[in-house]
Amino acid sequence: MTRDGKAWLGDQVRDEVAERDGIVTDIRQGLFVLRPLYRSTEEWTADSDEQLTVTVPREDRQF
Template sequence: MSGADTAWVGDLVHDEDTGRRGIVTDVRGGSMWVLRPEFGTGRWTSRAPERLTVLMPRERMSQES
């Protein structure tokens, strides 16, 4: 679930390591975050959730769509 400090599935985030915005699509084993671009296709992973800044939590994302 979304918290103030930790990105979770459905959250729009900024990945500080890649300089990209994306949506968290999966958290595997509690140690690998899978992200897809906010727009377009593709995906990447992050093993540093502390480097993912939540821009819009999942709850607000569903209200905006």
């Protein structure tokens, strides 16, 4: 579920700081944990949802 257009769990996003696309998989102590679209073993964190742009909300993603 997207919160007022902000990234949330399961959303596909563009991380503007890392210049990467990914999926929000977790939120730990305020950090957004992301994984790449196609390789699930790697992950990185985003400090804030302000640096994330939702490209495909969870509800619209094809699983």
